[in-house]
Amino acid sequence: MTELSLLEPDTPPPAAAPRRRRPFTDNPRLIGLAVLILLGILLALFFLAPRTDQLRPEYISEAVLYALSSVCLALIVALVFVLARNLLKLWVEQKRALPFARFRAKLVAAMLAMTIVPAVLVLLIGSEIITSSSKRWFSTPAEELVHTARDMAQIVYSDRAAIVTARAERLALSLPPDALGTADLTVLQPRLAADLAVTSSGLVELYRVVTSAPGAPPAAVFVTSVGESSMSQNRAPASADRLATRVAVSGRAEQTQDQVQDGLLIRAAAPVRASGVVVGVVVATEALTGKLSEDARRMADAFSQYQQLSVLRVPLQGFYLTSFLMVTLLILISATWFGLFIAKRITRPVQMLAEGARAVGAGQLDLRIEPDSTDELGSLVESFNTMAAELRTSHERLDARRRYIETILERAATGVVSLSADGRVLTLNRAAASLLGLDDTAIGKPATEVFARHDLAALQPILDTTVLGKSGSRVEEITLASDEREVHLAVAATMLGAEGRPPEGAVVVFDDVTPLIRAERVAAWRDVARRLAHEIKNPLTPIQLSAERLQRNFATAPPNARALVEECTAAIITEVEALKGLVDEFAQFARMRGPKLAAADLNFLASDTLRLYAGVLQQGAIKVAQDLAPGIPRVRMDVEQMRQVLINLVDNAIDALGGASVGLGPDGREPRVAVSTSFDPATGMVRLTVADNGPGVPAADRDKLFLPYYSTKGRGSGLGLAIVGRIITEHGGTVTVTDAQPRGAQFMIDLPAA
């Protein structure tokens, strides 16, 4: 329980922490979006891959493998980084004994354990399946099949090529070199036509070999051609010309082929020799088209594709293995990250709640936690915020109530002192401090030590029986007397705490009943005065008349007797007059009327009254000084009664200085009475001060000065200051006595301004 002190200032609660931006890694929407984008890319690849030739095997062995390797290496680095970072972080958190560190570590370890075993198993089994499957692609029956198909295709091609070659060589041998050298078409064309009639297909072209200059390479010049009409479109003469030229130069038969739109052109060229010299070239062309050609091409292509797969088996395995490895790494990274993410999502709100609870417990009631989600944890956070807000409201209400009560206690005229269960002073309001003459240093000290002062000794029995004796409550009226004053207090000491429970402390309440007692005394004296006036004044007149009659009757008596009678009756008459004056004063005090208040100028009253002393003080050395503040507010007062007050105080001061005819003091000091006025705007009170430089008033007598029939002069009725006190009280003011500086006494009257 926090101890409250009336004198301790309130500490303002710290300001709420500013809201922080949520990072990407803690934003489920952004994470979901990123996952969707990745899934979209994968789906696009899945649908686009079969529709493009960019993913053919040789492309995979280059660009794709490079890309996959890059991704895998990046993922390995990322995995190592994520694992190392978080392991280090978890280790540091455990070393620092941060809350939920062990929980987070366990959660991440569980997620990793749950994923790493199946992921690695999938990787290994998948690798084995890929390896064994790729071997089965190239099984012996399949290989034999494609090789046989390739052989059949090559047989088709080579057979046709052999036919074309044989045709070219046969024609080269059968054509007359002379006719070719002279380009005699009448000889050559019938022979070619006869050959075409036998073969009924293909095309035959004749070239004549010429040499432009001695030493220059020979050239083949086209002479004529004979062939089926459909061949003319696919003749590709440039290719035939190049072939003829090569044969003319090399002198050896050659064969070539040209790819055309609907198939393949097989060309064979053979030299025509005359005496061992090449004089011409025969180029035979046959088209390999139609269904047979297509089948042969398809078989050859199938063989090539099979061989390509076989050749690229290792890169293809690598492609699949790398893909598996990439997926495994992605799973591991995702598991690690997801474990951390889940742990963070779970522990962070709880951790924030724990920290928030500690902060609220420490008094930071304006703390608010930002909910990260709308799930149950979010609801919990909202509930916490609501609780903190209600706590704050309740605290503010209690605080306001506490301040209100403190204000009341501070302003109350009743003194209140609270004590702890172990007897220490907890609080002390202003009135108690004033009544008991204590200050703030008493707070926290044991009551026995605080109240051990000799003038507070009357409190000890009460404390002994209540606070220290733990015996309920006690009410008592006591008098605290010191050298300076005497205070009458009504003291009520009460134990705090419910019945049957250990006491939680005590509270001691002090009521200053001194004015009440004074008033009671004044009332009693007024009653006495009224009775005295009534009982004494009545017989005085007959006594005086009787004494005067004796004087008159003994006027003719012998001188001795007459002198005796006159002396006695004169004494009787004098004393009766004195008694009458005394009784009149008593009667005046007893029958003093209430003041008739009206706004008046206190300065004018003071200066007007002091003018009366101008003649009285001429024979002495006493000086009456005025220091009247100009412009002070008017005061609601009974002018005559206030004049009486001022006269009584000035008379009292003159008496204190030794009387109106007193001279200078033994030390040459000039007896002086000073009358001054002032105004305090803060309190709205007008002050009238009458000071002298006489012997002053002992501190012990100051509280008694205003009691009736109390006098330090040994003469007079002792009613002067009692009348002053009563008039001032009835005007709503106060009168106090203090020491004047450098010596003497001063009476200060405070009256409310009109």
Place this chain on the structure above:
Amino acid sequence: MIRRRALMTGLAVLLSAATLMAADVRVTPLIAEGQVFASFTAPDAYSQDVRESVQSGLATSLTFWVELRQSSLVWFDRTLASATVTAAIKYDALTGSFQVTRMADGQVQSSDRTAREEDVKKWATEFERVKLSNGDGLEPNGEYYVRVRVRATPRRNFILWPWGRDDGAGRADFTFIR
């Protein structure tokens, strides 16, 4: 068992890569009329792997990076001039013929067809007088060297770190005399 097989596969891949690294290129620098040429042969570059790749019908190429360089004692050697020569080979399984296309810096130099694989090997691995520099910027009596690196594509090996692997290389130092 599965783990051992995976390990063996990895080792085999690494060994095949090491075999490819063994190919050697013989380089002969030539200086004629102040210009620097390089002739080189790399018969080992036409390896069994390349041969199988060609005969499978894959478009196979041997790429040679020819560089004229100057040694440096304190820093990396400086490349003064370079040329890229490529021999692209395509085999037709139906006709049994090879089409060999030779390119220098992306420009086709020649394209020949043959049914003889010896010709293919010769055309793909022997290059004469590849021009590197016209001599400008070369110091008379300066020490230089020609480095030739060769690489065959498509690659038939698989390693997780595929960068910076040449299938063969050769170097020849010379003094530039003008």
